[in-house]
Amino acid sequence: MLESPSQPSDGDLLRLTSAGDEKAFLDFYRRHQGAVFRFALQMSGKAEIAEEVTQDVFMVVMSAPKQFDPRRGSAGAYLYGIARNLVLRCLEREKPYLTVLDDPDNEYSGRLAGEQDIAGEFVQTERIETLRKAVLALPPGYREVVVLCDLHELDYAEAAGVLGCAIGTIRSRLHRARALLMEKLRAVERCAV
């Protein structure tokens, strides 16, 4: 979600969006939709939820582009914050139906396996797939920290801004989340042996 110096800033694009400039809105969307989509997908494990969340995030931006204040953080953090709330709402709504760990038709899994199989790296694919499932199996509070800090490479301060908590909380949750991931991976390896 980086801006190059020659491109208009996120703040400029949103100012133009609020004035009714469709191109500015689409530029902003194209700049950020990938990250928002990936975040929602990594949090939910469902492509349909990820698409719904991505659409809703940018609907929120479209409705109130002036709500973004560059002084309070980056546009990316602002979008992650909206996306996180929407994902958690979706997960809550679909809780009874979500079986991400054992879902053979999981679209995220399908994409990943397809891409990696083409490369012929079956073992690596299997390992990453196991890790992906382990991330999805984490409680949401730990999962979002791993997704933001380890998969999207936000620093602790940015993640704290997104989640609305202290940096120390991020640090401790991340430590605990990684420990949980290791436990899950060890368990999988033991089963494999």
Added chain:
Amino acid sequence: MNEHEQQQLMDGLRALAALEPLQASPRVEQTLRATFRARAERRRRTIWASTAAGFLAAAAAIAVLFFAPVPWHRNTQAQQAASERPAPGASVPAAQYAVVRTDELASSFYPLPEADDLPPVETTLVVRVQLPVSSLQLMGFSMGEDAGAEPVQAEVLLGQDGLARGVRLIQ
């Protein structure tokens, strides 16, 4: 978690993060674009409606100011009213008209004889005119012989019906 395990985990997470970037389907962009256009159209309509409503309100306010029965009148109305019933024998050139509030009108006006039969005055208008000396004499003003032939500036007091009630000399 030992160091080796931690390294393995971080490598795995990096590999997971380095997957080919995933994108939302083009359908999302199409939906957003359509919604944006619909909102922009609604917004344009709202702006037009607000502007039109503003113009209508302004027009209504102007109409009320011009046509309401208040002691203020437009000069053209005063001119018309003054010309309807000029003082006897006076040709009213109506060179200049003044708009004066009712409460400022004192009893300094000389009442015209034919105004006795007219209804009482509710709102008034003062019209400044230039009258020939002869017409003032007909109205009962005693003008000296040195008055000359030059027209004299006077003010005519008109009632709400536009009929003259009195006159006073300015010059």
